[in-house]
Amino acid sequence: MRAASAEEGLRRRRRAVRLAPYALALPAAALAVVFAYGVVVGVLQGFGIMPSLGMNAFTLDYYAQALARPDFTASIGYSLYLSAVSSAIALAGGVLLAWALTTMRARTAVRMASLQVPILTMHALVALAVAFLFSGSGLVSRLLADPAAQSAAQSAFSVVGDPSGWGIVAVYAWKEIPYVAFCTVTIMMHVSGTLGEAAAMSGASPARSFFSVTLPLCAPAAVQAFVVVAAFSFGSYEVAYLLGPTYPKTLPVLAYMEFQDPDLVNRCYAMALNGITTGVCALTAAVYFIAARVQRRQEGSRG
Amino acid sequence: MARRKGRGASRAAARVLVAVQLAIVVVTLGVMAVWSFADAWPWPQLAPQAWSLRGYAIVFSGSSDGWPSLALSVGIGAASSLVATVAGAMGARAVCCHEWRGKGVFRFATMLPFLIPGTVFAMGVQVAFIRMGLARTVPGVVLAHAIVALPYASALMIDVVRAQGTRLDDAARLLGAGRVATLFQVTIPSLAPGLLSALSMGFIISCSQYFLTLLVGGGKVRTFALAMFPYVAGGDRTIAAAYGVIFMVVTLAVFCVFRLLLRRLSWNADDAVLYE
């Protein structure tokens, strides 16, 4: 009898150990499920499934309409262009900034000021500051103004609504270069301190040791940050709304415009646009996943 | 010899780059601060003609719900960062200290809010929240903010927990400490730096949310970001700048408080570096 209860107790313990991780993962999984639920509801609406309006039939009409839209190509092209340029600048600038901080062995305060402060700042505020500086009545335009010009309206120089979107890119650069740097600098400092020195001992020049040792090891973290920036800038609303031109609008701005339409059926249309946005981001997610794999393998070998 | 000179040159270049970065940050925020105190600054003057606190007065007056929205933002920020941090910490424990099926899927799932744009999530989840009765409510906004903060909290806590594992917990159990005692006397204190970082990150993310709060809160939940945005989008620049300065001051203050706590609680020199 004693043996039976010991067996029972052992089995109970083993079950508890097996179930423990699932119980621990529950809260985060719940949040992720709500997230997925929201996204799926949206995707379904894009396919015309809106039970509250009695629409239950799967249809590709809204996607067809979205793609056939006269300004669609311009919009998606614009979004892609802004996102690509911003994230490329963020990646290059971020890695460069991380290199600079590592090379000069920056003190904590310097790292804080140059990285954390931009990360803390809201995108909308950066857009505001860009407008302060570069809009038609902004500081820079005042500095460069033709003294004869009587009003701001006559100034030829304005960032708000400029079709090239350089103001938007400037905002993303201001925010995301420090972000990429932040994600990369810790690893870079660690690597440059240990492996970089080893490479230097064995005769490699600083440039060679950076490009063949430091950079490859920081690459997964940098690529992950790049992907996050790309996905974010592609799907973001505030900055494009504040500084973007009336034509073309970025995809999220377009989608929200349709979303606010009093005719609820336009929601499906908006969601189709969102679905396309999500599709593009899914590609970047795949890249992220691969980079994460590579990093995990690196972690394993570094121990 | 040439190498040493080369290294000196690269260090000088590095210093210049960092100085440029710092200058850009200072100028940007400085301009905003200056505008917030400018009363009249007509074109083409290079300096304000009149200074005043008009912007700030309006922000905090009754007409502009500056105080209530600030209080609400702080409250929602605290709540959502707590939810995200606890969820992230527990999930990190599961990922790092146990072998189980679905671990990979779970890890990826917690990173999804990073990769699927917030606008898509916001527009989709609005309907979902209406169904769940969470739309236009504060708990709904807290939940939405927590979801957006989850990837940050999760990634941070996984790093922290992996470094520590269950070593200290095992030691505590084998000294007679039960589950609750171990949690509060050993686990949480030893993970404090990571927890604090995740909390401060979550708070700041929550305060910065505009579009998500607008859609999920339906305009009824007026956070500071919501009160601020219309001024930023158009209209009085002085008031917008005042809002901006207040926002920066509050978030910087919260950040500094957390860093101070972090320094006091960090008993390892390494920790301070890790949680920058």
Next chain:
Amino acid sequence: MKIELDDIRVVRGGRTIIDGLGFTVPAGAFASILGPSGAGKSTLLGVVAGLLVQDGGSVRFDGQAVDALPAHKRGVAMVFQDARLFPHMSVGDNVAFPLKARGVAKAARRAEAAEWLARVQLAGFADRRVQELSGGQKQRVALARALAAHPRALLLDEPFSGLDEALRDAMRQLVRSLHEQTGVTTLMVTHDAMEALVMSDTVAYVHEGGLAQVGAPVDLLLHPAAPCVAESFGGARALEGTVRAGAFSRGRLQVPAPGVADGPAVLVRTAAGSVAVHAVEGGGAHAAL
């Protein structure tokens, strides 16, 4: 407290780490689990401690099966290879931790913690921070902390591996003397054959998840039951000790050495595998345990 291990089986990731292992540690004895790295020794200790759940077999304390009990209810304390002192507490609070867990009042806790610190020769260290200690000091605090838990059994997982040689000897003496003072059943995992020989009443040799031999140290030395047991004592440095009345002794190890003069002596293993004791001329002074 008598510890009995009965047919323990542990399978992890498809691999059988421990297969049908069982032995007994008499109450109050000092037992060593000896074997090469990766043999499953620490896993076995984890099963006894309750940190790991075994896949088969039973652990009994004083005849009662403890398999259903979680680690904190078993009344055992463990000293780990990496000390594992709580970094956010002072040395004194670390040692007082198990007392706090049992609800002992603050004043009594601090007093007892101070006592234990004195017993490990760290009197006055109570207010120091853990980060200020050297490796040897950390292990001594870990020992004091484990004993402050008034455990029915003390488990040691390669506690001296992280220390340098000179320190190791001092620590061994300390552990031995504490064992003699407290009489607590002690189970130590080690890969150092000499350590096991010299400190234990019983040695269990674990090889590839199974028990190769168990018995008094002198039995493993003189009558190894398996080649792995024999090899682990061979090739080691010679063992210094003292001969008195025809017996070589070092610590708990007693080897009959008929015909050897009293005084300092050296025990060596010959290439053929047998053991010989030689008296040392001129007596190099060395500390006998």
